[in-house]
Amino acid sequence: MSILWVTLSAALAIAIPALATAWAQSRIGAAAAATLAEKPQLSTTVIILVAIPETMVILGFVVSILILLRGQAG
């Protein structure tokens, strides 16, 4: 497979989840800031909620690396 397609696929595999994570975290973060202003005792719940969408970009990173390794092997 062309090196171009491998690198492009790897880039997309991390870029799209990164955008999705950023969008989700921006929405959750804004809501979290409002929540903490009223109920500071919910800080733990808020941290967890903000960290939840990071799974997407982390799995994107893993897939991206696997694509690169497969590309190298191929």
Next chain:
Amino acid sequence: MIIPMVRVRIMGPRERLPDALAIIQDQGVLHLAAPLEAGLLHRNAFTAAEDRRRRQLLRILADIDAVLPEANGKPEPQPGATAGECARWARLARRVHRGLAETDHQAAELEEELALLRRYQGFFAVFESLLQAGPARPGFSAFHIVLRADQRVALPVLRRELEALLGGACEIMTRELAGGETAVLLLVPTSRATTVEQLLAQTRVQEVPVPSGYGPTLLEAIPRMRSRAEAIPPELALVRRKRSELLAAQGPTLTQARRALHDRLDRMEAHALAAVTPHTFVLDGWLPVGTETKLSRALELALGPGLVLEVIERAQWKAEDAPVVLRNPRLFRPFELLTGMLPLPRYGTIDPTPYVAVFFPMFFGLILGDVGYGVLVGLLALVLHRRSAPGSTLRSVAEVAGPCALFAIVFGVMFGEYFGDLGHRWLGLDPLWIDRGTAVVPFLVLTLALGLVHVTLGLVLGVVVGARHGARQAVGRGLSALMVALIAVAVLALLEVLPRAVLTPAVVGLLIGFPILILLEGVVAAVELMSAVGHVLSYARIMALGTASVMLAIVANRLSGAMGSAVVGALFALLFHLVNFGLGLFSPTIHALRLHYVEFFGTFYSPGGTPYQPFGHWAPRARTL
């Protein structure tokens, strides 16, 4: 672990209730429960007079709390407060409150005045030299102006306008101030002062007013302000001494009063939690197992055989009603800080602290995995430990950071990471196990295997919790755990990590187990099973963050060689390592916590426990970190 509790009922003649409450308060072990209301028994509610008295005591307490500083202390029995003493304490609290408010007001005024004088001092020192340098001009008025650095262009404009307005009948003197501002002294004929004021307003240049009360002219005001600025600090010290003397004189009495009032109010609240008939009282509550004999003996010793402490059969109370108190071995106790961030677990479920104490530092170490960074975390933990008080949150943080640092060092040795690849480049130190920088797939498999173990452990704990609530729930959870394990076996067989022969039995097992799971737990079980598999995949974050961490460290080391100058390169590398270390503290903590709270706790943790709050003597608690 969650300390086992026993439900008890104390019964006796109604007139002995106050004495019984005093003894129970001295023992400080009984967590009072809602009163039993049945038949003739009814709640011992406050009378109007008692309610009035309670509100009166709360007011006195509010006055005392406003006066006394926060402190930590141990519970101490206090002699019962008489009505006369309460009245005396109320008067004393009001008097001390007034006295402190007065001294605080004086101190605030003096501090404000001193701050104002200090703010003006720099400006006026310059104006004084300008005034003394300039000739005394009778019939002239002085304007004192300070131009900011960006207003300096206004000075030539002002000079031109004044020349046009007054001809030669004005004098302008300027001096540079330390902050880049320009002090301007303007002397104009008094008869033209109003016109000049208007001109200043038009050019948006503001005059510095002479503070009131120090004399009509600046030349008179400056020495007075200076002497006032010198006189304020001793006055302030006097006011502060007066405040501390007042507190030192009345503090001990008020501290004792606060304890006695809290104890009395708590007894009143406890009184209202008793169920009564015209002649008897009944108090229900919870005791840690093993303390019931001690309380029973104390009651009998003080009040004779008229009182009965009865242990209620386990079958007669529900687990969710019992209060919860966690007690863990010394080594695990600091990790209660992490479990304490969530609501308490319900009684009869599992305290996850020991599991967190094992897995949290392991995950942290796997993600950070660098000897250099691990040593830095260890040093930070040591500093925090030295600077924190025993029992404080900071001390717990230090005690959690210690094992995390140890795991980071151990995994650092295994991965051969010493500030990235510095150990390899300088000392030829190679990984003992795997190189995270290149062996990405083995590291991914390791983290997923760890995830499988962690999630399956959670499901097994769920089986244990479920077994306490019913066999059906336990079987459902157990089957879920088994199916997650079977899915893992099937995937490993497909990848030829395990022999291909185990694939068919694993798939057959899944096909048989799935409908049984649906039958036992409903359709939602299918979703839960899929989410459990997703949870295992989520542990890939350990590999992702770990690889990112080692790559950043390697980039930091390469930077030093990429720069032209060795010094600049070393500085860049240091800065990059600092950033990576900052990320290395924050990121593993958040993600290791998340793996526990979401992936692990989600399988068995049951929040919503009532904290164990025994009825005892009050102790002051300061809000400390």
